[in-house]
Amino acid sequence: MTTSSPALLGCIADDFTGATDLANMLVRGGMRTIQTIGVPNAPLDEPAEAIVVALKSRTAPREDAISESLAALAWLRERGCRQFYLKYCSTFDSTAKGNIGPVADALMEALDVSFAIACPAFPEAGRTVYRGHLFVGDVLLNESGMQNHPLTPMTDANLVRVLQQQTRQRVGLLRYDSVQRGVEAIHEARFALAAQDIGLAIADAISDDDLYRLGAACANDVLLTGGSGLALGLPRNFANAGLLPEAASAAQLPAIEGPAAVLSGSCSRATNGQVAHWREQGRPAFRIDPLALAANRPVVAEALEFARARIEHEPVLLYATSEPDDVAAVQQALGAAQSGALVENAMATIARQLRDDGMRRFVVAGGETSGAVVKALGVTSLRIGPQIDPGVPWTASLGTPALALALKSGNFGTPDFFSKALTQCEAVAR
Template sequence: MSRRPLLGCIADDFTGATDLANNLVRSGMRTVQTIGVPDETGGPVDADALVVALKSRTIPADEAVAQSLAALRWLQSQGVQQVCFKYCSTFDSTPAGNIGPVTDALLDALHGPGQGFTIACPAFPDNQRTVFKGHLFVGDVLLSDSGMRHHPLTPMTDANLVRVLQAQTQRRVGLVPHEVVARGAEAIAQRFAALQADGVGIAVVDAIGNDDLYRIGVALAGMPLVTAGSGIAIGLPQNWRTAGALAPDEAADRLPAATGLRAVVSGSCSLATNAQVQQFRQQGGTAFAVNPLDIAAGQDVVAQALEWAAPRLAQGPVLVYATAEAEAVRAVQARLGVAEAGELVERTLSRIAAGLVQAGVRQLVVAGGETSGAVVQALGVRQMAIGPQIDPGVPWTAAVSPVCAGDTVHVALKSGNFGSLDFFTKAFARLEEQARP
């Protein structure tokens, strides 16, 4: 029996999209993720939730706005009842955007210029992202004291989300503090009304645990636009279930059986991914390091990596990585420029990933949001089914790729900051578990 989508989501990067879709599937919503905005004439999609994955987090703000509005129009054509703009749980952005400009544009489109009201809540407690008194914490430290302060594209040096967002938006930004959230959905809704009466257009909402997300979720019933991290997907589905519009679906995360060879491609330079790469190598994993300076010097690093991998793939997962410590990243950026260094690495890793799939890899882990976007585009993937969770925020997906003559490829897109120390080996073990009867 086909379903009419209830929730339509716009994600500003590919790993964030699968992160959100993962939480929706875990909440029992059958979820389909598209890569980019589908053709508006493509017909209805059979799912409870739709997630449009964009690569708009670090592009110019006007381009991010245009892509997001195109995604909104397609979601509206599918008849969704609520729209969610999803960004990273570390609020990755700069004073120029893109979170504020995209939020403004979506509110304008849904309510009229300067009108409407929404929230901003990047909290994802399962991944140690919490908001208290409007300040974003990563684990036990403020965002500004975390490894995000060294991010090569969006260094986060201020944990005060009200202040960060106010610099990006034309609307007034307010706060729903935790003492209000703790009192429940009715108190939250009353605070929303008071803020709107005071001229506030966007409210940062505190959340330090999943119970808070459930309370917030109830208060968001009927709100046309929600902006948040993927944690909000824990609270939103309950509203449709309460209304009788969403039935339980115990098989929402079932994927086809995995086959083929295994590989990991890592472009993230986050502290978490650095540790995961080191752990994989220390445990005897086979790895090939990509040096951006070699690429810039004209070496055929793609051919070198694929030649290296060819005799090793049959022995187990191989890792190709450009992951590096913050000082090494800055040194490369100083020589090549921030944008050029990033594009060189993304383009090279995406071509390596496509070559690995052509060589028989059908189980592929990709680390890093920008890298994931480049890889999925190189594989020609347009739509992904969302499967079982590996770690909070990271599921396996199944997609059809023209690179391998339409075979199914299982792909895990991991945000740089996510995953346990042994994530790379755990990921493949998770696929084996699902295959068991």
């Protein structure tokens, strides 16, 4: 990307898999999309209508999250972007202090914005918002398993209340009654909220149609905040304005051949099911034990030996994924931060060694794990390709060697996601 071909949409995501999730949504809408790993030091050479800057700010100290997000905003403004998007998880992952609210406050101030909506809804993945309450499938957020998240436990489904604890803005609710009635009703509700000095408004949405209506109503907004679902209608806005050229090949990736591995650090309910499915099929799997890592046992060397003995014949799974009770026991013994860091460092070392061995295709489960792996692999930017499951596309790294990467949020994907992803990548390689 050069200054002669500016991007239209600049996005700031608070973790790596969330960034990929958002980029996937934009590609589906026909926008050629590049994802960068952190804030680049220079312009990009690849053409794109949308750029997603992936940060690792979801669980970072609040001031770090703010400064990194403002640096990303400055870089995106230099690229000529005319609209900006703060992307966070569809389960609104955060703590009582942030970082969703503080980062939104900082971006609003930098862009001189007095009102923005906040909508994490992603119905395709089972996340809906009604009367300001976030549901995961048929249960409230705090009953979905997210209450057991090791870093950002979500114990309250009332997002107006959650966000109000984090922001200096007054938080309101853009109710479903208005969203369902269409764009004009949404405009009227927004004006009414702004007149009450509401700065951020949680927006109800229970279907993709609701997200399209919200997107259309926000076509002229300088800043939007939400999960990836809210981005559904944004490509259409740019196309209607005559700004988005037809790009039938927006999701096209180069064929990348070579051995493949699955690296799973997430302990979410969905990823536990995916690991179990893989093992039930009798496919090769090696468990990374955080307690063994803490005891300085040669776990990484053993994992590499296991993988090297098999990858020429079939993909392997290397996983630290565990059930909630096991995770709690490890955290009690080591602390949440240390246990997480041990796993991330192990996965990063394994990925780097396997790449040096000639591995070119990786499926990675978990936002923190994905961030550690792409950093270890030296990946600085990705071209976004076709969707595997809602919220998860294949990507191809820019630069040499080219790597195929599927970076999966822990909560996403069907039970057979790992094998499905590898089958799809193999078909592209042919």
